[in-house]
Amino acid sequence: MRSEAVTFVNDRGHQLAGRLELPVDGNPVAYALYAHCFTCSKNLRAIGHITRTLAHHGIATLRFDFTGLGESSGDFSQTNFSTTVSDLEAASNFLSEKYLAPELVVGHSLGGTAALAVAGSLESVRAVVTIGAPADPDHVKRHLVSDLERIEQAGSANVLLAGREFTITQQFVDDVDRFDAATAVATLGKPLLVLHSPIDMTVGVENAATIFEWARHPKSFISLDDADHLVMEEKDARYVAEVVASWVERYLSVDLRDHSQPDFIADAPASVTTVRTESGFRTEVISNGFPLTVDEPASVGGTNTGPTPYDYLLTALGSCTSITLRMYADRKQWPLDAVTVRLSHRKVHARDCAECESESGTVDRIERSILLEGDLDDDQRSRLLAIADRCPVHKSLHGEVVVLTDLKDVL
Numbered sequence: 001m002r003s004e005a006v007t008f009v010n011d012r013g014h015q016l017a018g019r020l021e022l023p024v025d026g027n028p029v030a031y032a033l034y035a036h037c038f039t040c041s042k043n044l045r046a047i048g049h050i051t052r053t054l055a056h057h058g059i060a061t062l063r064f065d066f067t068g069l070g071e072s073s074g075d076f077s078q079t080n081f082s083t084t085v086s087d088l089e090a091a092s093n094f095l096s097e098k099y100l101a102p103e104l105v106v107g108h109s110l111g112g113t114a115a116l117a118v119a120g121s122l123e124s125v126r127a128v129v130t131i132g133a134p135a136d137p138d139h140v141k142r143h144l145v146s147d148l149e150r151i152e153q154a155g156s157a158n159v160l161l162a163g164r165e166f167t168i169t170q171q172f173v174d175d176v177d178r179f180d181a182a183t184a185v186a187t188l189g190k191p192l193l194v195l196h197s198p199i200d201m202t203v204g205v206e207n208a209a210t211i212f213e214w215a216r217h218p219k220s221f222i223s224l225d226d227a228d229h230l231v232m233e234e235k236d237a238r239y240v241a242e243v244v245a246s247w248v249e250r251y252l253s254v255d256l257r258d259h260s261q262p263d264f265i266a267d268a269p270a271s272v273t274t275v276r277t278e279s280g281f282r283t284e285v286i287s288n289g290f291p292l293t294v295d296e297p298a299s300v301g302g303t304n305t306g307p308t309p310y311d312y313l314l315t316a317l318g319s320c321t322s323i324t325l326r327m328y329a330d331r332k333q334w335p336l337d338a339v340t341v342r343l344s345h346r347k348v349h350a351r352d353c354a355e356c357e358s359e360s361g362t363v364d365r366i367e368r369s370i371l372l373e374g375d376l377d378d379d380q381r382s383r384l385l386a387i388a389d390r391c392p393v394h395k396s397l398h399g400e401v402v403v404l405t406d407l408k409d410v411l
Contacts, residue, residue: 002026002055002276008094010067010087017071018042018064018091020099021051023291024276024284028060029254031095032104035088035111036063037132037230038140039161041070046231047108053241056284056291058256059104059248064091077156077167080175081114081137088118096124103252106131106244109203109229113137113181116211120188127251129193129244132229134203135210136181144168185214191251192219195240202229220247274411282306314343317366320393325372328387336384337374343367 002022007015019042022028034051036042042063051061066087068076088105095102101124107115112133119128134140141148143161147168150157156169185192192215196208205223212221222243227236249256275294277283281302285292294309296302307315322339329336347362370388372381388394 003052006062006064006094006098008064008090010090012067012074012083012086014067014072014074016064016067016073016087016090018062019051020060020062021048021055022060023055023058023286025274025286028055029058029256030060030104030252031100031102032059032061032106033088033091033095033102033115034061034063035084035105035107035114036066037109037111039069039164039166040109040111040230041065043070044108044230045234046237049234049237050106050231050241050244052284053238054245056293057241057245058291059245060099061106062091062095062102077169080172081110081117081179082175084110084114085118088114089122092118092122092124103127104129104244104248107133108231109133110137110140113139116181116188116192117179117184119190120184125190126253127191127193127248128188129195129248130208130211131195131231131240132197132200132203132224133194133207133211135185135207135214137176137179139203139207140176141173144173148173182214185211186216188215193244193247194219194221195224195243196221197224197227197229197231199226200229310345314345314366316393317368317391317397318343320391321368321370321388324391325370325384325387329374329384332380334380335375336372339373340371342369342371 002024004020004022006018006020008018009015032054034042034047036044036047042065047063051063054061064087065072066084067074067079092102102122103124103126105115105119105122105125105127106129107113108131110133112130113136115128115130116133119125144151144159147157147159151159151168151170151173156167158165159168160166192211194208194212194215196203196205198205208221212219224231224236224240227233231237231240245256273285273287275283275285281296281300282305283294285294292312293306294312295304295306296308298304302308318341321341325339326336344367346365348365368388370385372384376384
């Protein structure tokens, strides 16, 4: 996916650093905001997995560091829950001015509570998602129990949170006490999806039950079985994103299928495929508008999150074969119920290949087996077998192919 570094200024004059995750072709159909957890940053691994997967579905997501965290300027000790909410408002304004207004807000942990607080005032937002969110921001005081007396007496104290030292002030504590979470959720007026793990040891799942009880319909709850609070496992993070993309589609002002098959691509005279590989072998693809993933097995250094390039070669030949047979049978009005094609590929020595013209080196050998279902007679089956070799991809593989390659500054 494409990732752009961005900066914008909040209402207190601090410069906030973010990253905008875009589809590989750079053309999203909707925009979203992502609010990270308390004392976390935009670079949390789970956030990257979630926002990149949303981009795969055509949703561009802005993830950014709140004031005083990560690469954003400002003093964290002078922030509180209210400033977190105002940072989200600044992020929404930035998207509205530079791109398109966000239609989705996703918040993780305390960022989820902030998402609930801000979404009602953002006119463009059409749906809200919380991940492992506390029902009330004063939940954070549970992590400060042993420090609250020191904070009250001195006005501030250095406390250890997630292995790092932060300065927490009394104004921060007072601010979370003032927020009326129940009213904010009850008057949200937006569809809400609550995601929470039943084994979350940081923010108990009872918080999800409370949020769900406060919220008005439409509202949904999905259990993140076996996931930890920060959703650090890639499979869990990608599952979150897939669920969000599927759920939110009915609430957006656009159809996510517009990303899969936009008219200007579907009607184009030539197929257009864009491929992007960053670190590792996992590769994102937009092929004629449809999002795909390519990878290599773990045994050769990949992460095994998608088919290999040769798998797609077999997919192209197999699907072209079955579609060609379907079209031919339909034209002849033959009783073909279904076509199943099974293919395998391997490289063999030319001397071991009786069907090959080459006499030395290795050749690619594809074995293709076809199952024809339906009340077909022997002549019809024989004719369909012959037609299989006439599918366009088959002919391309056996014909002359010219690949013209050049370097571009911009695609």
